[in-house]
Amino acid sequence: xxxxxxxxxxxxxxxxxxxxxxxxxxxxxxxxxxxxxxxxxxxxxxxxxxxxxxxxxxxxxxxxxxxxxxxxxxxxxxxxxxxxxxxxxxxxxxxxxxxx
Numbered sequence: 001x002x003x004x005x006x007x008x009x010x011x012x013x014x015x016x017x018x019x020x021x022x023x024x025x026x027x028x029x030x031x032x033x034x035x036x037x038x039x040x041x042x043x044x045x046x047x048x049x050x051x052x053x054x055x056x057x058x059x060x061x062x063x064x065x066x067x068x069x070x071x072x073x074x075x076x077x078x079x080x081x082x083x084x085x086x087x088x089x090x091x092x093x094x095x096x097x098x099x100x
Contacts, residue, residue, distance in 0.1 A: 064071045
């Protein structure tokens with residue numbers, strides 16, 4: 001504990017801390033514009049993908065509103081997906097309880 005106290009109270013430690021902080025600040029100031037551009041592109045792609053997904057969902061809803069046979073098929077498919085999920089959950093619980 002005394003060694004840590006001596007190190008923190010020395011001028012060398014404070015000088016090196018200030019130098020490292022200055023270097024980190026300089027590096028961050030040079031990398032910030034590139035990071036901002038990268039995150040801006042990523043955000044734009046996310047926004048485009050979200051709007052495309054929303055448009056696709058709206059088109060599917062419109063298709064189901066117009067065609068009642070497609071709505072019945074979609075409901076049957078959803079019920080099948082739910083039963084498959086229940087089956088897989090029961091199978092996984094069985095395998096967890098009774099491992100081979």
